[in-house]
Each structure stands twice: as structure tokens, then as C-alpha cells.
Amino acid sequence: MAIEFQGVTKKYPDGTVAVDDLSLTVEDGTITVFVGPSGCGKTTSLRMINRMVEPTSGTVLLDGKDIRESDPALLRRGIGYVIQHAGLFPHRTVLDNVATVPLLSGGNKAQARARANELLETVGLPAGLGKRYPAQLSGGQQQRVGVARALAADSPVLLMDEPFSAVDPVVREELQDELLRLQSQLGKTIVFVTHDIDEAVRLGDRIAVLRVGGKLAQYGTPSEVLRQPVDDFVSSFVGRDRGYRGLSFLAADEVRVDEIPLVRVGDDAASSDTEWLLAVNAEGKPRGWLAPKSTVDGVLSEEHLLPGGSLYQQGTPVRGALDAALSSPASKGVVVDDQGRAIGVVTARQVLDVIEKHPQGVGE
């Protein structure tokens, strides 16, 4: 089912132009990746496909039909949607999380659960996991559940918004492989958002490179974009990626690790003023972030926290430190020891400072 953007612009009420006159066609049965720096309008573009965001002007066509003619709730239910941190319901079992959509679409409970079991198997999860709650799964397993839930919509279209950004690089590669395997069987029309050009190149049949201001810079196959960038912006975005690849080989011993104020899950009350506070469990392992200006009166639980982004284990290649910093809601990557206990934070700037000192370590 092809998706067509025709001169689509989104201006938010505060005047921000998030997407500026976007025209492109996502071909049926392909993976198209929207890639670009933070704030370039990737998520906004994606959400205009299922009417979570309405364009200010222009038209989005799904299979040739203007989506404004579809009821938004029905449209959304019929389009699979996967987000970062999976967005699972914490108080429902894994199986019930996946069964939600088949139930909403009118199936009975037994049918919905049978379908959910099938889907867990499809995404490579053992059947026994269905009884658990999301918090009892690893980050990578949670993302698989997120994918299973999106597939439950049984729709030809799947929207994926940074679905793998919060897991460590090894698990991320596994999830990417799994997605490619699934796609070779299912042949869906997938729109995938990422800020990581490596991921875009790996997954995309086509890549749309966006620049801040919501303008489409280039749309083409990965090899076209890598080999024939249309302008300086694209070539530096892609070129930066060449640097990123080299990062895998540089250990980050020199990256400065800063202290961070901690709060403990289970503590009686917590509050933050202007700073993000990192929440850890009794073992000192990171569980998430308490946003600035938050007050929790009762016992601090994980529900009060923002999920944390990927973790960086000290002593491993520097790319993980950059991933951690870029995926953290606090813009501070959490550094852990080999037992997974939080020891501090790094910013992207601190990582880049080290990289700049070692140009030979990060070049091609």
C-alpha cells in the first residue's frame, strides 16, 4: 500500500514549521527511512500518516485515497505503530498487550490471545514470556513485543518511530536483522524514523534525508545518498556517519564522566528543581529519569520516571557513549560499570571532544 505526501506542511500553533512542503512517495512493500538530525520533523511527518498530527496544508494519500476521508480512530487502529521504549501497558501481561488490538477489532478473547501467541513467536520470543509483565523483560525483548503488537493490527502499513534507539548496539543489530527477516516474509510498507544514518542505510530500501526546518534534502536509495549526496548538508550528514563507523574502534577511556544526582526507586518522596535526576534501584542500576521540576509525594516508583535511553558500559567503544548521550531524555548518557551500576554521565560534547583529538581513530 503506497503512501504519498503531496506538498505537506505542518506548522504548529507556536509558529514552528516542523515539515515544509514535503512531497514524496513511499512505495508499496518497501522500507522507507526518514533520517536527519534532532528536530528536523521526522516524527511529525510519520504521525501525519496516521492522523496523530494533521497537516496545515497538503495531502497524504494512502493507497491513492486522501486520509482525511478516513475516521482517525479507525485509521490508527488499522496501522501498526511502534515507538521507542515500546510503549507497552505496564500493568498488562505481554500477551494481553499484544492481544489488545485484535480485541479492539472485535475478536473474542480466546482468538485474540491465540493470535497474540502466534505473533510473539513470529518476532522470536519464547511462548512462556507471554505471562510476564513488560518490566520483567529486557529492553530488546520489550521492543520485540512492541513489534508484535504493531503486527497485530494486521495492516499492510507499519510506522516505526526510533523503535530501536534505546537498546544497546548489539541488541539493536539483532532487532534490525529480525526486522529485515520479517519484512522478507511479510512485505509490508514500512516507514521507519531514526537519527542514525547507519541504521537508515542498513534497513532502508529508500532513505529520505530531512534537514532542520522540515525540508526534504534528498530522497533515494542508500547507495545514491551515500555516493551522490546532493549538497553539503547531506554529505556532511552522511560523512559524519563515516566517522561514526570508526567510532566503533576507539575505546572511550578518556571520556570525562561527570557525577549526577541520584534518587532511589522506593524512596519516600522525591523532587527535582532545575536538574534531571537519575533514578536507580536498590542495586544502583539505572531505572529512568526524574524530569526537572518534578515532585513525587508518595513512594517514588518507575511510573514517575522517563525511560532512560541506552546505557554506556565504561571501557567499551566510544560509539556507545555517543548513542547513550543522544538517546537520553536528559541529553546525558548514563555510564555503568560491568555490573550495570550507574557511575556517572557523559554528554555528547564530551564524547565529541575525545573524538576530535583522535581524527585518525574515527576516519574511514
Ligand SMILES: Nc1ncnc2c1ncn2[C@@H]1O[C@H](COP(=O)(O)OP(=O)(O)OP(=O)(O)O)[C@@H](O)[C@H]1O
Ligand atoms: N506539539 C508541538 N508543538 C510545537 N512544536 C512542536 C511540536 N511537536 C514538535 N514540534 C517541533 O517541531 C519540530 C520537529 O519536531 P519532530 O519531533 O517532528 O522532529 P524529529 O526530527 O522527530 O526530532 P527528534 O529526532 O528530536 O525526535 C521541532 O522543532 C519540534 O520542537
